[in-house]
Amino acid sequence: MSTNTPAPLRAYDLTGRVAVVTGAASGIGRRSSEFLAAAGARVVLGDVDADGLRETSERVNVHGRSVAEITDVTDRAAVEALIRRATEEYGRLDVLCNVAGAMSPGMIEEITDQQLEDALALNLRSVVWGCRAAIPAMKRNERGGSIINVSSGAIDAPVAGIGLYALAKAAVAMLTKTLAVEVGPYKIRVNALAPGATLTKFTTWRLQRADGTLDREAYDAFVERMKERSPLGEIGEAEDQAHLVLHLASDAARWTTGAILRANGGQTFAW
Template sequence: MLLERTSMVVTGGNSGIGEAIVLAAATEGASIVIDYINHPDETAHLIAAVEAAGGHATGVHADVSKADDLQKMIQAAVDQYGRLDVLVNNAGIETRASLLETTETEFDRVMSINLKSAFFGTQTAARQFISQGTGGLVINISSVHEDWPMPGNIAYCVSKGGVRMLTRTAGVELGPHDVRVINVAPGAVETPINSTTMADPSEMKALDKAIPLGRMAKASEIADVVIFLASGKAGYLTATTVVIDGGIMQGSVGL
């Protein structure tokens, strides 16, 4: 198994891409801390599914916008599994508001969950990796919108642009400690965050037409890339972004 004896934390791990990562990692032998803020019942069901498949998982209620909670989350992995090997900064939200419409409260919430959590999650994990003396890996679930404007969703785009620069700079700073930082940037994915789009046939038709592969990604396809990166088979990658978007950034001028 690709992730046997690997201890992993996945933020926002009880739904969408996070849930797919947890299930895929468990199948490959990882022991996982599932961070969540809502829906403890869904977390319990996910843990049961992992254990039924022979894996190991535990849930931790932690608000990723708070540095103390991030520390609690990392410590849970150390306490449960003896160490930390991989942190996946997956938690994220959108507001779907333009520059002229975005409120200060909305802006701060998006930045706290999408960018601040990735920054201090990376910091906390890196300190643990260095303390262990083992190196380690941070995978940030970013977005094609780290580089590609999305009018009407500006705070989200700004947060993901920040995650891109965090990944690049942290990867350079932490390289001498054998700590790597990589972005995974999905395009459109079949997850709850895109439920409004998926419920509108006309929007889905336009979206599918804009994607060269003709469809949205499945969350499991994003998870497969994460598993590959965490497996050690991509050990020379750091400070960069792996884009998995069905070609949308090349095939369309924007949505």
């Protein structure tokens, strides 16, 4: 047991660390990138959305240094190139955040083989590829590394019409736990977030009119419904997940691995 003067915030200092974040152009990935940079990390940003990436780069560079790479995580070579960019640019890799993802709607009886392929490619295979590519670089670090996957609150209760998404995210949770066991001996920690309803672009996936514009009335009703599901009466923000990302990336989570952390406002009690 340590008996020295406590300095708990020092554990959150990421100076000298290098992080890769997928899905960095928006929402949880963007805010997490900003938090990691604000704590001192250099960040490699990946996403398919070039404009969004540019905006994230500008925000991140207020705090520190970053490079951005247009990356489609459904392309294995692109994921591997993104991870390589960390070691090429900054000489090491300490943190990988597999955040990129999107809803894959549809009743199981009606989904096509293509929908099944697409859902697994984006929400599961990309995460496996990211983890696999990051491990060799993290093994070279004396103090290992931290992999943070993004699962979903959807793994806690079945909801009709989002089964494909939920099964991919449930697999991400199991991947996280298995990998924690496999790479723990190299001091690599592997954890996941299972976010509850969080206000990002993702929130709008079922609230658009046929012409693609946002149905404001449906959106407001959805937000109210989500607030009612939480004992706190609130809906989450990207920042609520970014705080957990920072925690898991840092030495404050030195003893945390194989965990599925649920910032969900207690919503899953109501399902």
